[in-house]
Amino acid sequence: SVVRCQLYPPQRAFHASAALRRASDEHKKEPSASSSQQQFDSHPSDRQPEQEHQGPRPSYTGQGGQESEDYESEEQLQHRILTAALEFVPEHGWTAEAIAEGAKTLGLSVAAAGMFHNDGSELILHFVSQCNTKLSELLEQEQKLVQLGETEKKTTDQFLRDAVEARLRMLIPYIEKWPQALSILLLPHNIPSSLNLLTSMIDDIWHYAGDQSTDFNWYTRRAVLTGIYNTTELVMMQDSSPDFEETWRFLENRVADAMNMGNTAKQVQSTGEALVQGLMGAAVTIKNLAGLNQRR
Amino acid sequence: HFGFQTVSEEEKGEKVYQVFENVAKKYDIMNDSMSLGIHRVWKDVLVHKMNPYPGTLLLDVAGGTGDIAFRFINYVRSMRERQLQRKLKHHQNLSWQEIADSYQEEAVKPLGDSQVVVCDINKEMLKVGRQKAQHLGYSEGLSWVVGNAEELPFDDDKFDVYTIAFGIRNVTHIDLALQEAYRVLKPGGRFLCLEFSQVNNPLLSRLYDLYSFQIIPVLGEVIAGDWKSYQYLVESIRRFPPQEEFKAMIEDAGFFKVDYQNLTSGIVAIHSGFKL
Numbered sequence: 001s002v003v004r005c006q007l008y009p010p011q012r013a014f015h016a017s018a019a020l021r022r023a024s025d026e027h028k029k030e031p032s033a034s035s036s037q038q039q040f041d042s043h044p045s046d047r048q049p050e051q052e053h054q055g056p057r058p059s060y061t062g063q064g065g066q067e068s069e070d071y072e073s074e075e076q077l078q079h080r081i082l083t084a085a086l087e088f089v090p091e092h093g094w095t096a097e098a099i100a101e102g103a104k105t106l107g108l109s110v111a112a113a114g115m116f117h118n119d120g121s122e123l124i125l126h127f128v129s130q131c132n133t134k135l136s137e138l139l140e141q142e143q144k145l146v147q148l149g150e151t152e153k154k155t156t157d158q159f160l161r162d163a164v165e166a167r168l169r170m171l172i173p174y175i176e177k178w179p180q181a182l183s184i185l186l187l188p189h190n191i192p193s194s195l196n197l198l199t200s201m202i203d204d205i206w207h208y209a210g211d212q213s214t215d216f217n218w219y220t221r222r223a224v225l226t227g228i229y230n231t232t233e234l235v236m237m238q239d240s241s242p243d244f245e246e247t248w249r250f251l252e253n254r255v256a257d258a259m260n261m262g263n264t265a266k267q268v269q270s271t272g273e274a275l276v277q278g279l280m281g282a283a284v285t286i287k288n289l290a291g292l293n294q295r296r
Numbered sequence: 297h298f299g300f301q302t303v304s305e306e307e308k309g310e311k312v313y314q315v316f317e318n319v320a321k322k323y324d325i326m327n328d329s330m331s332l333g334i335h336r337v338w339k340d341v342l343v344h345k346m347n348p349y350p351g352t353l354l355l356d357v358a359g360g361t362g363d364i365a366f367r368f369i370n371y372v373r374s375m376r377e378r379q380l381q382r383k384l385k386h387h388q389n390l391s392w393q394e395i396a397d398s399y400q401e402e403a404v405k406p407l408g409d410s411q412v413v414v415c416d417i418n419k420e421m422l423k424v425g426r427q428k429a430q431h432l433g434y435s436e437g438l439s440w441v442v443g444n445a446e447e448l449p450f451d452d453d454k455f456d457v458y459t460i461a462f463g464i465r466n467v468t469h470i471d472l473a474l475q476e477a478y479r480v481l482k483p484g485g486r487f488l489c490l491e492f493s494q495v496n497n498p499l500l501s502r503l504y505d506l507y508s509f510q511i512i513p514v515l516g517e518v519i520a521g522d523w524k525s526y527q528y529l530v531e532s533i534r535r536f537p538p539q540e541e542f543k544a545m546i547e548d549a550g551f552f553k554v555d556y557q558n559l560t561s562g563i564v565a566i567h568s569g570f571k572l
Contacts, residue, residue, distance in 0.1 A: 074552055074553060077572060091386070096347055096349070097349060103484055106484075107483065107484075108482070108483055108484025109456040109457075109481070109482040109484035109485040109486070110349040110351060110456055110484075111346075111348075111349075111352065111456040111457045111482075111484060111486035111570075112486070112570060112572075113347070113349065114345075114346065114347060114486050115553055115570060118347055
């Protein structure tokens with residue numbers, strides 16, 4: 001039991017519960033009765049004690065500040081259920097049914113799916129957030145390799161293409177049901193979260209691409225890359241070419257366009273400036289003609 | 297508390313038993329007339345919130361005349377149909393034999409292993425429930441058990457969902473009932489309670505009080521011939537703890553993610569908790 005406690009520290013606060021204890025029981029196949037002594041000594045819980053005859057439960061030690069640990073563990077359990085549910089998505093779609101099946105594999109009742117929204121939103125958001133984390137880790141590793149001198153630093157457009165491709169490839173196992181997921185992410189109550197995840201992912205990519213800008217360019221770059229990502233994702237949805245060749249070619253073109261646009265933008269800016277100058281000059285001339293600029 | 301009277305604990309159990317013995321036969325009619333049929337909507341919302349997955353084992357405590365049980369069965373049946381349809385669409389190139397087989401499977405197991413156990417302390421209520429089931433054609437996946445919510449005749453960790461609709465305020469020791477609920481639920485199982493609660497709108501509250509104390513006992517006398525039982529009903533509603541307090545009691549019993557949803561401005565509330 002001591003070994004088990006050390007291996008699963010985040011679940012400490014949850015030893016009062018049945019679910020996580022049961023899950024770790026399944027992994028370790030140890031009798032739960034023997035763990036109650038260990039738990040009393042080293043794992044205080046802030047939940048009310050049950051009567052002893054109801055089974056092994058740690059006693060109440062009344063320590064405040066355990067509350068946050070408990071709250072975190074509820075979320076951890078939810079994350080575990082959602083992760084387990086992902087394998088049922090190809091069959092059931094992004095629904096409460098997939099979540100119910102996921103809960104079953106963890107040894108929980110199917111009723112645990114009731115903890116989540118009926119429309120499967122949390123499952124999709126969880127998946128997106130997981131993908132973004134994976135992408136960050138990938139980019140981080142790449143950066144390390146470049147710093148160590150083991151690989152060449154990529155050009156910006158190559159970097160962007162590879163990053164977007166890597167991220168979109170994570171959708172491949174779920175590609176059939178992904179259109180459904182996209183439409184759910186567009187529901188009003190999901191938009192804040194999905195937008196948040198999208199923007200932070202785009203931020204991440206630009207960060208690792210070496211974007212140091214703090215001026216207006218920051219926004220244009222975010223907007224441009226978001227546009228590239230979204231359009232490529234949509235193309236991917238109805239691409240039936242082998243290994244999504246068409247999609248990557250589309251991506252290549254869009255990124256190239258964006259690079260050129262950088263130059264066009266500068267031209268537009270200077271044209272814009274020139275235009276403004278001209279307008280100002282015209283305004284001053286008119287004022288002069290109308291005699292408004294006279295100083296007496 | 298027995299309504300606004302104060303009685304000893306043994307007496308309360310007995311008195312409640314007598315109330316429901318008297319009203320059993322007219323229970324459903326009275327529900328319809330008192331709530332103007334809205335109780336059906338409340339119960340529908342409860343089952344929708346439950347969103348039971350086929351294969352769920354439900355324990356409906358104080359379920360007497362079976363309202364929740366029947367709704368559960370209907371819901372699971374339609375879910376199962378939808379599941380089968382989706383499976384068929386998923387496998388587009390099935391042979392005719394396979395398609396016929398899956399329809400066969402649906403006929404044999406329309407509920408997909410889902411079951412509901414209706415438990416009530418009162419035999420009369422269960423009798424009415426059984427008759428209703430026969431009358432409406434519900435035969436499978438239904439069992440009727442006599443039992444006390446404070447001491448359920450079931451093993452630990454058995455049920456996926458535990459519901460108690462308009463029953464918990466009649467229990468003498470609510471905390472014991474909550475503890476029993478915790479005991480018989482599987483890990484991950486859900487506790488759902490549909491009960492009258494505090495109205496949060498002051499204007500509605502006054503109208504509600506007027507309706508409760510002036511009209512309901514009269515209806516009781518006219519329809520069921522029993523003024524006192526309905527006086528008890530109305531008083532027991534007032535005695536029941538408000539939403540937040542009841543939520544705290546549920547948390548004390550060990551449930552997590554406890555939450556409540558007010559229906560009809562708080563006239564009833566659905567409390568939900570999970571055994572995690």
